[in-house]
Amino acid sequence: MPRTVESEEYSLKNEKYQIRVRELKKSFGGQPILKGINLDIERHKINIIIGGSGHGKSVTMKHLMGLLKPDSGHIYVDGIDLVPMSDYQLNKIRHKFGMVFQYAALFDSMNVFDNIAFPLREHTKKSKNEIKDIVTSSLESVDLPGIEHKFPSELSGGMRKRVGLARAIVMEPEVLFYDEPTTGLDPIATKNVDDLIAGINEKFGVTSVVISHDMASTFRIAHKVAMLYGGVIVDSGTPDEILLSKNQNLREFLEVSGVL
Numbered sequence: 001m002p003r004t005v006e007s008e009e010y011s012l013k014n015e016k017y018q019i020r021v022r023e024l025k026k027s028f029g030g031q032p033i034l035k036g037i038n039l040d041i042e043r044h045k046i047n048i049i050i051g052g053s054g055h056g057k058s059v060t061m062k063h064l065m066g067l068l069k070p071d072s073g074h075i076y077v078d079g080i081d082l083v084p085m086s087d088y089q090l091n092k093i094r095h096k097f098g099m100v101f102q103y104a105a106l107f108d109s110m111n112v113f114d115n116i117a118f119p120l121r122e123h124t125k126k127s128k129n130e131i132k133d134i135v136t137s138s139l140e141s142v143d144l145p146g147i148e149h150k151f152p153s154e155l156s157g158g159m160r161k162r163v164g165l166a167r168a169i170v171m172e173p174e175v176l177f178y179d180e181p182t183t184g185l186d187p188i189a190t191k192n193v194d195d196l197i198a199g200i201n202e203k204f205g206v207t208s209v210v211i212s213h214d215m216a217s218t219f220r221i222a223h224k225v226a227m228l229y230g231g232v233i234v235d236s237g238t239p240d241e242i243l244l245s246k247n248q249n250l251r252e253f254l255e256v257s258g259v260l
């Protein structure tokens, strides 16, 4: 059985935090990448992890999703530690999660309808008509109604991201993970994707975990921000709080991003 956290501090805050990471460590080929991550993800909020490239953001997110096993530490999802779980148990937990990949990896050989229907056909027993209705409404939720017949190659980068998001929400996840969702988009498409992340968060009441190195996006939509630097979370808080951070690495990052 997965271990349940019983400490008072945890159970008191159980409603507030959906995911809690404690002392998470991971090395690759003897090279330490995560050096003791401590991080709390607030339920129903937009939680953004910022940091420069190569500091371990994607590796951290893969651990939260149960795609990588740490060397040590704990990842509590709704109070249950993922770390000791078997693949079978992890697969069940992953049903809570939706993933919007860095490059919105759509299948190029499938049209938009089949891309979005894919997880429904793979993981549910829904009928053809049910699937059709769900695909239609998911495209409406991302402001792309009626593009079912188009192929990914016919879509702009921003539209592909939206279709990736539509595919993630059809499984009704509790937590949506986004790894650099606006990378490679121009400022207008970036703002559109930001608005969409905020809109989906609100409309479906999901918990959003977003990796970003885009400070404009972060300050536009984040409820909580955590800065990853050199394999640890050096500071975290609301956007207003982190603007006042005394952490040197965070201040430098905000300065070079033109925020301070």
Ligand SMILES: Nc1ncnc2c1ncn2[C@@H]1O[C@H](COP(=O)(O)OP(=O)(O)O)[C@@H](O)[C@H]1O
Binding pocket: 028, 029, 033, 051, 052, 053, 054, 055, 056, 057, 058, 059, 060
């Ligand atoms: N599967 C892996 N095997 C070996 N090294 C890895 C693996 N995944 C990530 N790394 C290394 O870990 C470091 C952090 O990577 P990553 O989390 O992707 O950084 P970022 O903060 O840019 O998302 C990088 O040096 C990367 O090369």
Ligand SMILES: [Mg+2]
Binding pocket: 057, 058, 059, 179
């Ligand atoms: Mg990354």
